[in-house]
Amino acid sequence: MNLIVPLITVQNFAGIVSLIGAIVVLSVVLFLISSASSYEDKHEVKEKVYKARKRYFIGLASVAVILFFSSLQFLPYPKNQTTPADKIVTVVAMQWTWKMGEGVSTLSPHDFVGTNEITLPANKSIQFVVSSMDVNHNFAIYNSKGDLVAQTQAMPEYENQLYYTFPEPGEYAILCLEYCGMPHGFMTGKIHIN
């Protein structure tokens, strides 16, 4: 589930890229501040800057296109799932707990009965069928290190399909990541991976 290589998590990738971006911007700012003490004719400046702008435009457009297409292989959507899941789990969110059970439920979210702890196997593709019986919630899975590894919205009247393969045995936590009312921060669940 990592983005570029297994050693870089998505979080670190975003942090490093943004830090580089910020350093570039601040360097330009410092350069501009220091340059502004001397004078050059506007037309000459324009000519120089516009040349750089053309190169920048081509560079930025190319990077944007490359990043756009290369990022598409990591999409979280069910459409990108090529093989069927090994196990299906129904998840219903309610203010302020989770109901989970194996298999596809034919009951309405209100009637569905489940628990907020579940045991699942490692290295098997799991399809979570996620909905809500009241307001919007967000089904987010955290690994034992405290890193968010997968998420989808839990919505009333809709079902979101989330596929995830737990890479190793251990304890995982479920947090609600969509504000859903006063005890939102305590709407947790557990997944035990064998």
Add this chain to the structure above:
Amino acid sequence: MLQENPAEQKRHKKLIVIWSVTFLILFPVLIALGLLMRLNQGEVFKIDPGTFYALMTLHGLGMAGVLFSFSWAALFYLIGTRYIKLNIGLGYLVYLLVLIGTVGLVIASLIGKFAAGWYLLYPLPFKGVSWTGWSTGLTIVSLIILGVAWLLGSLHVVYALAKEYGSFSNLMGWQYLGKTEPEKELPSIVLITTASLVPAILSFIVGAVFLIMNLMQHFEASLTFDPLLLKNMVFFFGHTLVNVTMYCCVAWVYVLLPEFTKRDWKVNKVVVYSWNGTFIFIMFAYFHHLYMDFVQPVSLHYAGQIASYMSSIPATVVTMFGLIVQVYHAKIKWSIIPMAFLLGMAGWAIGGFAAVVDSTMSINKILHNTLWVPAHFHTYMLLGVVLFILGFLFYLAHNNKEERDAVKPGLGFWTFVFGASGFLLMFYLGGMKSVPRRYADYTGIDIGNVHETGALLAKTAGGFVIIVLIGLLIMYGSLFSKLLKASK
């Protein structure tokens, strides 16, 4: 260009000073709400969750509302005193309605404890347990009043501009796309105002429909609506409002910065293409808020990422490079005004870049609703929009070029920038450590070190917010009295 009328100019100045003083009072109060929230998350003291979320709702709605209102008011002043005649009476009406709407929101959240968040994510407003029923109704009505104020104000400005420049296509600069130079020059502020306020008008209309639907359910509980549709509507409204706030500020930077660089910043073909592109991208980028709604058609997720990526092109290629042409070897005296504009552009670029990173679907699947999200929009607001506003306020408070060149970015300004940077860094680190956003505190999280990390970062951020407030206070020392004097 407008014929100068001293009496009219004075009335405009009075109105913008009223807006300015209101902004200068409300802004630190709203920051103080944020400070309370961060210190509660940092476990420095304990606020009950119901109160926390009411403060969060007021902070979000208040900041977005105040910042947009002021950026519109500054445009109203600049356009009304330099380019075309605007109806000052309408300006006062907008101010009055904004004030009434704000008072309504304050009552709803502080007394009625309304706490459904700025986005009133349907159907939460009707399913909360910590707030009163009347506060839901009052919030909806107050937001409708604010929406009417902004709609009236924006329609008036765009209509008056269209009357002056002939048509909507002229306002969008299409006459520059032909082979010959147009006879009548289009000021850059007019182009950017149009490219910003027209999408804003559309978003206000969608926002109004959203609010009316909510109001209908408030009075008739059996009436319900599609939650995915309403989610799309509210994010279209909210995302556009925040984007437009920034663009309104950029519009005045195009006008005021050249007074310090002595280099004009005119409309040309590239500028027209850029802001026409922005006009389109503003309206489709909001889809990135719904990436985690897997049932939304995937094509709309794609549209969100494409629009978000594309929006970085005109912003950086044209405005940032335009800024470089303005500043590079321009022999500027770095008074607080051009410095605030330059750093504001940097804040926009840095926050915008972090936003583009998060608008990548494959990254958003991990960063969505973590502290990364407030990290980037607070950067965009605090070190972008607010710096632009401070630059504008210092411009307004001084009456001539000599005075404006003489006011240096002193201790207050740098304290503010330092405090803001530290405060923002804590949000970014929180996002990288998967700390969730919109949590009253992290005591319920029993996995890894999320609780401890979140609390430590929040406490540290609280310290930086205090530094921000000290910086503001130092700047206020001179700003307030000069502003009041300038209005006489």
